Amino acid sequence: MTMNPLDPSQIQLTEDGRLKHFLTTEGLSKEILTEILDTADSFIGTQARSVKTVPLLRGKTVVNLFFENSTRTRSTFELAAKRLSANILNLDIARSATSKGETLMDTLWNLESMYSDMFVVRHADSGAAHFIAQHVTPNVAVINAGDGRHAHPTQAMLDMLTIRREKGSFENLTVAIVGDILHSRVARSQIYALNTLGAKEVRVIGPNTLLPQEIESLGAKAYNNMNQGLKGVDVIIMLRLQKERMQNALLPSEAEFYRLYGLSTDKLALANPDAIVMHPGPINRGVEIESAVADGPQSVILKQVSNGIPMRMAVMAMAMGGQQSGQNKEEV
Amino acid sequence: MKIQPQHTICIQGGHVFDPSENLDAIMDVYIENDCIVALGKAPEGFKAEETINAKGKMIFPGFIDTNAFLSEPGFTQKGTINSETQAAAQSGITTLCCTPNSKPVLDSSAQVTLVQDKAKQAGFCKVLPIGALTAGLNGEQLSNMHGLKEAGCIALSNQETSFKDGHVIKQCYHYAAGFGITVMATPLDPALAQDGCMHESATSTQLGFAGIGESAETTALAQHLILAEETGVKLHISRVSSQRALDMINAAKRNGLNVTADVALGNLIFNAEDCAGYNSLMHVTPVYRSKQDQTALINGVNKGELSICSNHLPQDIASKMAPFAASEKGISVLDSFSSVIFSLVKNKQLTLEAAIASISSLPAKQLNIAAGVIKVEAAADLCIVDLDASITHTESNMVSGGKNNPWLDQPLSGKVTHTINNGHIVYQS
Amino acid sequence: MSLPQPSTLIDNMIAEVNQRFPTLNESIVMVGIHTGGAWIANAMYQKLNLKTPLGLLDISFYRDDFSQNGLHPQVKSSELPDIEGKTIILVDDVIMSGRTIRAAMNELFDYGRPKEIVLACLLDVGHRELPIQADIVGSAIDRPSNQRIKLSGPEPLSLSTVTLDK
Numbered sequence: 012m013t014m015n016p017l018d019p020s021q022i023q024l025t026e027d028g029r030l031k032h033f034l035t036t037e038g039l040s041k042e043i044l045t046e047i048l049d050t051a052d053s054f055i056g057t058q059a060r061s062v063k064t065v066p067l068l069r070g071k072t073v074v075n076l077f078f079e080n081s082t083r084t085r086s087t088f089e090l091a092a093k094r095l096s097a098n099i100l101n102l103d104i105a106r107s108a109t110s111k112g113e114t115l116m117d118t119l120w121n122l123e124s125m126y127s128d129m130f131v132v133r134h135a136d137s138g139a140a141h142f143i144a145q146h147v148t149p150n151v152a153v154i155n156a157g158d159g160r161h162a163h164p165t166q167a168m169l170d171m172l173t174i175r176r177e178k179g180s181f182e183n184l185t186v187a188i189v190g191d192i193l194h195s196r197v198a199r200s201q202i203y204a205l206n207t208l209g210a211k212e213v214r215v216i217g218p219n220t221l222l223p224q225e226i227e228s229l230g231a232k233a234y235n236n237m238n239q240g241l242k243g244v245d246v247i248i249m250l251r252l253q254k255e256r257m258q259n260a261l262l263p264s265e266a267e268f269y270r271l272y273g274l275s276t277d278k279l280a281l282a283n284p285d286a287i288v289m290h291p292g293p294i295n296r297g298v299e300i301e302s303a304v305a306d307g308p309q310s311v312i313l314k315q316v317s318n319g320i321p322m323r324m325a326v327m328a329m330a331m332g333g334q335q336s337g338q339n340k341e342e343v
Numbered sequence: 344m345k346i347q348p349q350h351t352i353c354i355q356g357g358h359v360f361d362p363s364e365n366l367d368a369i370m371d372v373y374i375e376n377d378c379i380v381a382l383g384k385a386p387e388g389f390k391a392e393e394t395i396n397a398k399g400k401m402i403f404p405g406f407i408d409t410n411a412f413l414s415e416p417g418f419t420q421k422g423t424i425n426s427e428t429q430a431a432a433q434s435g436i437t438t439l440c441c442t443p444n445s446k447p448v449l450d451s452s453a454q455v456t457l458v459q460d461k462a463k464q465a466g467f468c469k470v471l472p473i474g475a476l477t478a479g480l481n482g483e484q485l486s487n488m489h490g491l492k493e494a495g496c497i498a499l500s501n502q503e504t505s506f507k508d509g510h511v512i513k514q515c516y517h518y519a520a521g522f523g524i525t526v527m528a529t530p531l532d533p534a535l536a537q538d539g540c541m542h543e544s545a546t547s548t549q550l551g552f553a554g555i556g557e558s559a560e561t562t563a564l565a566q567h568l569i570l571a572e573e574t575g576v577k578l579h580i581s582r583v584s585s586q587r588a589l590d591m592i593n594a595a596k597r598n599g600l601n602v603t604a605d606v607a608l609g610n611l612i613f614n615a616e617d618c619a620g621y622n623s624l625m626h627v628t629p630v631y632r633s634k635q636d637q638t639a640l641i642n643g644v645n646k647g648e649l650s651i652c653s654n655h656l657p658q659d660i661a662s663k664m665a666p667f668a669a670s671e672k673g674i675s676v677l678d679s680f681s682s683v684i685f686s687l688v689k690n691k692q693l694t695l696e697a698a699i700a701s702i703s704s705l706p707a708k709q710l711n712i713a714a715g716v717i718k719v720e721a722a723a724d725l726c727i728v729d730l731d732a733s734i735t736h737t738e739s740n741m742v743s744g745g746k747n748n749p750w751l752d753q754p755l756s757g758k759v760t761h762t763i764n765n766g767h768i769v770y771q772s
Numbered sequence: 773m774s775l776p777q778p779s780t781l782i783d784n785m786i787a788e789v790n791q792r793f794p795t796l797n798e799s800i801v802m803v804g805i806h807t808g809g810a811w812i813a814n815a816m817y818q819k820l821n822l823k824t825p826l827g828l829l830d831i832s833f834y835r836d837d838f839s840q841n842g843l844h845p846q847v848k849s850s851e852l853p854d855i856e857g858k859t860i861i862l863v864d865d866v867i868m869s870g871r872t873i874r875a876a877m878n879e880l881f882d883y884g885r886p887k888e889i890v891l892a893c894l895l896d897v898g899h900r901e902l903p904i905q906a907d908i909v910g911s912a913i914d915r916p917s918n919q920r921i922k923l924s925g926p927e928p929l930s931l932s933t934v935t936l937d938k
Binding site: 029046049050052053054055056057060061062064065066067328329331332334336 | 830832833834838839840841842843845846847848849850851878879881882883884
């Protein structure tokens, strides 16, 4: 087989193996993922200071290119860019205006002629960030802020950061991801990252209608029964359930879903006593998780939120750095 | 077109190969006007105006493609009847069935005649239109089926559009059966297919796509087979994509149903794993399924169960310059059609006999086309092929208006050196 | 040309610190620059009777060569005690262009406003590109511009010469 030039693990790295785009956790080495975590860790230090800004990306222009609305994610990227001293431009482009590829390309070319240095892309189509990374001019970094059902690597990595800070390492961890795996880009990115970082076992728990075909091929053990799936687990990641999933014959009702897959105090007791509880937010209390658990001592949900900024700072700094070093090499 | 009173060609020293006529030997071929007049020995008094030296080359019947989109009318930014039939001629195709999904759709005899006229004007190959089975391909009302047949449609099809319901399918088949009209169908249950854009598999999960499971094809196929049986219509299943669908068709045949089938060339070459990396050239209909399906379809061709069609769908660059699911479906095949098939023969995946039959005598028989055979008094539709030569298509040397060809810049083995259509050399490399 | 022993130079620097600051009270904070400067600072800190914890500064986020080299792959977190209104003894191994010290001072000011910064360096090798001078110097030596002096450590500390090819 010839090497696929579109191979996601190839397109993200420079020739000497540094990050230049961040599109997916799939195919990245343990070293790179660890470097991302280490860098984010050191940005956590800067976030406790009175001056939270570092001058790393001074003079650079970051464009938040959001084809799908998400105020939360967009705001964390915006704040991360500002704390790196970059200029930031927010573009919320309604999906309807760019339903065809021509318009997406037109949008890109327009932005490139404004000399942007980085695109942070959120798009409803799986593969959109890859597409943009393939077609932007060289030296423009692309960060995937969520594409379709495919990947949400920065969210997955901030979750990895939270796990590592709580548990120290990944080696002996059993991690369960619970809920709507089918539509979850975060779950896919988490499964790849956890396996690469050396987690002992990754489980996905949900009804068959919310588990994608051959999910186990990604490196996760599938469970329909949450009580069985939570046994011996060190980390529980609850996923958000969109209300519209009740339609389209995916689920009978919120009540039945909560009864089977909601994280209650009773179910939590089945996991290891020191298990931590995570959720990417925003939480549907009483649908995915009981309030007492979400606000309880095992919950690290708020820590996830505060790890969001340093993680995004780390990824932006590393990708921009990779683009910079590549640029200078070309000039030599 | 100029009428030439007497035009003669002698093809010397080529290896004539037509499994349907048990021809497999080096012999000369004599052509007078649009007919083959002799094989082996020259007829008395034959004087060749033109001689082609085919030493070391194969002579095959002109190929038949049962499914190609010619872009015209309506989509000339993607290609024209002239450009696409020229691309077909370069692949040795002399008979081509074009699909009805042009703009306007081929649901009136006027549109059908227009396409035929343009094809004749271009002169590269005979174009047999597939007419629309429902008016405007809307899937609701019957088209003027009889009028379309009279105008020259080889078959009628609803192409990619779905039917409103089973009742419409039944009524279409019922009506068509009464006039001996062949119906082509590509079964797909739209509800089961949902918004999928590739085969439901580990790869679709990995890429984050809704998948089209095999059941979307097979449950719809069951309905078509049952309605064909009930109405007695002659049904041709166009572009089978799964092993299970092929098994069902074979079972129906064993039970006496008059059903035939073809497979798109791409489904013999690619499988779902090739979608990895979001290559928009792998965004097609029908979808590329598993490796196992791919192997089963190749076996189906080897066993003479499936003919091969190009499923040619040229696209302009802008249509493919989009994220996978948002890109337009389809690949541009005609330029590379026969070379890709010869490469399958070279790799020992297809036997030469099955390969040639699947693009000549088999589709001719399936759709009742008087073509695809080398014999005395048959139409002089031939192609001459150097099986040992290699050919590489590039964006600049390909003829089709659609550059969405997945084989660009890859050397393929087997090169058409001449294509003769109705006794005229329409392509010479 | 032989290079001096770091331990001897460190002793000189300690003596000079003691001379400058006869009483090492809570208002004095020592900060080492990652990595070589931190080793020197640590060695000095062991022998000085400072009342405040030792600070560590990683200036990766403040370097002015990010555009050329990108981000350093092993960034450490800076760990500083409160520096507001304090006297900082900023320690580095080798001072040359002065760019590291520029970055370090920028970072220090993002943590607070020190009263005074005193710069202590093990070696001064000249070739300054910015108007920055060390207050306490272990030793000043001349080096050709294609030579770099590398400190290995943390235990034992030793100096060696690296010649850049170009």
